[in-house]
Amino acid sequence: MSRLSRTLVFLLFLAPYVFSLIVAQGRMALPAGFLGLVQSSFLQAALSALFAVTLGILTGVGLLGLPQRLRRSTEAAVLVGSFVPSIAWVLMWMVLLPNVRGVTAIVILHAVSSAGLIASAVVRKVRTRWAGSLELAMVEGAPRGLMWRRGLLPLLRSDLVTYLLTIFASSLSSFSIPLLMGGAEAWTFEIAIHQAVRIHSAWDQVAALTLWQWITLTVLLFVSRSRVPLRAGAIDHRESRAVEKYGWKPLVLLGVMPVASVLIVLLSSALRGVQQLETAGLLIDGGELGAVVLVSIFVAHLGGLLTAATTLFFALSRPSETERRLLSSYVAPSAVITGLMLLLVGMGSVSALADALRISFGCALVFAPVLWRMRWHVELSTLERQVEVAEIFGASAQMIAWRILWPQLRPLFYWTWGVATFWAFGDYAIGAVAASRPITLALLSRALLESYRLEAAAILIGLGLFLGFLSYLFFSNRGERNVGRKVS
Amino acid sequence: MRGKWITGSVMALFVGSAGILYLENRQNNKVTKPLVVMSYASFIASWGPGPELAKRFEAKTGTPVQFVQADDAGILLQRLRLVSADVVLGLDQSVLTGARSEMSWLPHSAKVDFPHDDFFVPIDWAPVGFVYRDGELTPPSSLDDLRHERFKNQIALEDPRTSAPGFQFLSWIARGRTDVELKTWIRQMHPGIQSVSPSWSQAYGLFTRGTAKLVLSYMTSPLYHQLIERDERYRFALFSGGHAVHVEFAGILAKCVSCDQAREFLQFLLLAENQKLIMEKNWMLPVVELPATEDLGPFRKVLEAARYLKPKDMATLEVSTADRERLLKLWSEAAP
Numbered sequence: 001m002s003r004l005s006r007t008l009v010f011l012l013f014l015a016p017y018v019f020s021l022i023v024a025q026g027r028m029a030l031p032a033g034f035l036g037l038v039q040s041s042f043l044q045a046a047l048s049a050l051f052a053v054t055l056g057i058l059t060g061v062g063l064l065g066l067p068q069r070l071r072r073s074t075e076a077a078v079l080v081g082s083f084v085p086s087i088a089w090v091l092m093w094m095v096l097l098p099n100v101r102g103v104t105a106i107v108i109l110h111a112v113s114s115a116g117l118i119a120s121a122v123v124r125k126v127r128t129r130w131a132g133s134l135e136l137a138m139v140e141g142a143p144r145g146l147m148w149r150r151g152l153l154p155l156l157r158s159d160l161v162t163y164l165l166t167i168f169a170s171s172l173s174s175f176s177i178p179l180l181m182g183g184a185e186a187w188t189f190e191i192a193i194h195q196a197v198r199i200h201s202a203w204d205q206v207a208a209l210t211l212w213q214w215i216t217l218t219v220l221l222f223v224s225r226s227r228v229p230l231r232a233g234a235i236d237h238r239e240s241r242a243v244e245k246y247g248w249k250p251l252v253l254l255g256v257m258p259v260a261s262v263l264i265v266l267l268s269s270a271l272r273g274v275q276q277l278e279t280a281g282l283l284i285d286g287g288e289l290g291a292v293v294l295v296s297i298f299v300a301h302l303g304g305l306l307t308a309a310t311t312l313f314f315a316l317s318r319p320s321e322t323e324r325r326l327l328s329s330y331v332a333p334s335a336v337i338t339g340l341m342l343l344l345v346g347m348g349s350v351s352a353l354a355d356a357l358r359i360s361f362g363c364a365l366v367f368a369p370v371l372w373r374m375r376w377h378v379e380l381s382t383l384e385r386q387v388e389v390a391e392i393f394g395a396s397a398q399m400i401a402w403r404i405l406w407p408q409l410r411p412l413f414y415w416t417w418g419v420a421t422f423w424a425f426g427d428y429a430i431g432a433v434a435a436s437r438p439i440t441l442a443l444l445s446r447a448l449l450e451s452y453r454l455e456a457a458a459i460l461i462g463l464g465l466f467l468g469f470l471s472y473l474f475f476s477n478r479g480e481r482n483v484g485r486k487v488s
Numbered sequence: 489m490r491g492k493w494i495t496g497s498v499m500a501l502f503v504g505s506a507g508i509l510y511l512e513n514r515q516n517n518k519v520t521k522p523l524v525v526m527s528y529a530s531f532i533a534s535w536g537p538g539p540e541l542a543k544r545f546e547a548k549t550g551t552p553v554q555f556v557q558a559d560d561a562g563i564l565l566q567r568l569r570l571v572s573a574d575v576v577l578g579l580d581q582s583v584l585t586g587a588r589s590e591m592s593w594l595p596h597s598a599k600v601d602f603p604h605d606d607f608f609v610p611i612d613w614a615p616v617g618f619v620y621r622d623g624e625l626t627p628p629s630s631l632d633d634l635r636h637e638r639f640k641n642q643i644a645l646e647d648p649r650t651s652a653p654g655f656q657f658l659s660w661i662a663r664g665r666t667d668v669e670l671k672t673w674i675r676q677m678h679p680g681i682q683s684v685s686p687s688w689s690q691a692y693g694l695f696t697r698g699t700a701k702l703v704l705s706y707m708t709s710p711l712y713h714q715l716i717e718r719d720e721r722y723r724f725a726l727f728s729g730g731h732a733v734h735v736e737f738a739g740i741l742a743k744c745v746s747c748d749q750a751r752e753f754l755q756f757l758l759l760a761e762n763q764k765l766i767m768e769k770n771w772m773l774p775v776v777e778l779p780a781t782e783d784l785g786p787f788r789k790v791l792e793a794a795r796y797l798k799p800k801d802m803a804t805l806e807v808s809t810a811d812r813e814r815l816l817k818l819w820s821e822a823a824p
Binding site: 023090091094095098099101176179180194195197198199200201265269275276279280281282288336340343344350432433435436437438443444446447448449450451452454455 | 524528529530532533534535536554555556557559560562563565566567569570571586590641647649650682683684685686688689690692693694696697699709712713716717771813816824
């Protein structure tokens with residue numbers, strides 16, 4: 001049964017690749033300038049990953065220096081940066097640094113837009129795994145710099161590799177930022193795939209590029225994973241003052257300032273946006289906007305739940321280390337391919353429900369592997385010893401899953417639900433292809449953008465961010481509430 | 489036990505969703521088949537012309553119209569392989585050749601005094617050029633003017649590979665130039681280019697936010713600001729050597745279900761009152777003459793100015809797939 005479950009999960013993730021091969025009728029051809037594409041995209045992705053992880057760690061150190069209550073809300077605020085649509089980041093960039101373009105702009109924007117997620121993961125890791133060690137270090141009088149250099153950073157090594165690989169993979173498949181900031185050069189595979197589908201309808205190139213990207217990343221991520229062993233301390237959810245001592249508050253500004261700037265730029269013309277919503281007839285009786293808000297909440301939460309459920313389902317099916325690594329190495333193909341494949345769900349039905357389900361399924365397909373790679377893989381590996389002991393004492397698979405794994409993975413489950421919901425609120429890449437009408441806030445804002453109403457679109461994007469932020473806080477707190485519950 | 493319950497719930501969620509979809513699909517198949525029209529998001533949005541056109545068509549013929557959103561033209565064609573529709577509305581002239589080769593279309597019976605062929609009917613059009621805000625700069629008066637240093641870092645363009653007006657611009661500047669001349673011309677324009685956005689909406693957003701002072705857009709763009717925002721500052725820079733045009737077409741898919749209604753719909757789109765609706769809600773110009781007595785407000789002035797820019801025939805409008813590929817390749821080599 002477990003093997004069947006795991007196979008099903010893998011088949012689910014492989015489906016978009018199979019789809020692109022079927023559409024291409026098995027033919028494959030690499031586009032002209034392929035080597036240049038490989039070179040520029042790998043350079044861009046490597047630099048983006050390096051900068052993002054550096055910024056993420058520094059912001060994380062800043063967050064750790066804040067008192068608990070302030071830390072939680074600031075962490076959520078910093079996290080907003082990872083959910084702001086790319087166009088908002090680009091707008092901010094063009095307002096502040098209009099003359100800086102090319103790979104510099106791409107790398108910095110990738111870094112500032114992903115740093116929040118890394119900072120949040122670092123904070124959680126240090127708090128839940130190393131609080132005890134920090135207490136000991138504080139008693140011993142270890143200074144902050146030494147503790148980070150000799151203690152925390154080496155302990156976080158496997159996580160840092162994970163973050164590097166995660167950002168590397170996402171930067172390779174990034175779209176709007178490299179397209180807007182990179183000029184004519186295809187700085188990512190996603191752009192090359194996009195050009196092949198939309199401009200040339202060259203599915204043989206799509207299949208080749210998709211497969212090449214997947215195999216390269218899988219091999220790269222798989223090999224990197226095997227070279228850096230996963231390690232973490234036992235789960236220790238005590239809230240310790242030592243954590244605060246080893247953080248350094250001022251660094252939090254590194255994460256907060258870009259997010260604040262982007263939000264200021266995004267909502268700087270809110271009044272004009274309200275007028276534009278009015279002229280679009282969306283405020284007349286609030287009916288359409290209200291419905292879109294409700295559908296967005298449904299779609300985002302279902303997407304979040306499916307993402308969390310998929311990762312949990314896979315974790316509880318007791319995958320081997322190789323299988324865990326395989327899922328960690330998985331990178332979803334272009335949103336265009338996933339979106340087109342999802343049209344098969346519901347046999348091409350154009351009903352709103354079919355659209356909603358397609359977007360939610362699509363979000364789960366894209367987000368689950370990312371979040372698995374980011375946190376689940378490491379977390380599950382740290383529980384391996386407990387599972388082995390339980391097995392020696394004759395615990396059944398059911399008992400291991402629900403008495404050992406689930407109670408300890410529950411906070412992660414809720415965190416995943418929260419993060420994926422936050423992301424799903426902002427999705428328009430999958431929705432634009434898979435949905436038949438603008439049923440979500442993100443899709444409606446896109447339609448407004450196409451109708452001269454940028455400020456109105458910004459308001460809807462802001463509303464989506466706010467709702468996503470609330471959902472993230474809700475699930476995050478729900479997970480925290482479960483922290484410290486006794487493991488039966 | 490608890491494990492089975494949760495696993496079962498997750499499975500039930502997936503299976504249940506699929507079941508609901510299946511039942512709903514069956515339900516949809518039982519009711520009267522609507523005419524399915526695939527178009528872009530802003531056309532079918534509640535503030536666009538789509539919903540009102542659907543209402544009028546149903547009142548006239550008794551056939552309900554169901555609008556379905558498509559992404560840009562490239563995705564639209566891919567989407568059509570997987571979902572069914574009767575009419576596609578919004579294909580611009582640069583993708584018609586591709587549309588013909590990738591899909592089968594039914595001939596239409598619409599009559600219109602505007603360039604068209606047996607399969608595609610024009611539904612609206614607009615000259616393409618540069619929009620600016622009065623008082624911010626001295627507007628360009630020709631294509632060559634765009635290379636003047638007073639426009640340094642001021643122009644927001646659209647990427648011709650991903651945007652229809654972006655491609656119209658590329659075709660425009662390619663006219664009468666050899667490949668080498670075109671590349672040189674593009675390179676000489678580099679200092680003026682503030683950004684090359686993947687879509688018109690993003691480029692226009694940069695312009696309205698003040699990041700760029702000149703944007704590649706439509707002759708009708710200032711009308712939106714004038715009529716909806718009561719902002720008179722927006723202007724279209726009229727060029728001495730003429731302009732590119734953007735024409736949107738509709739066609740009937742060969743795999744249509746409601747084919748007769750589809751033909752009727754295309755003819756219906758060309759009625760003066762519907763062309764006026766499209767003009768006012770889609771910010772494009774009509775492809776038929778509107779009655780001289782009709783009060784068109786500021787649109788009248790734009791219609792007069794655009795009269796001389798109307799395309800003459802399909803041959804001047806369309807771009808062959810080979811030419812399109814060649815131009816895009818040149819752009820990739822020469823763009824900033």
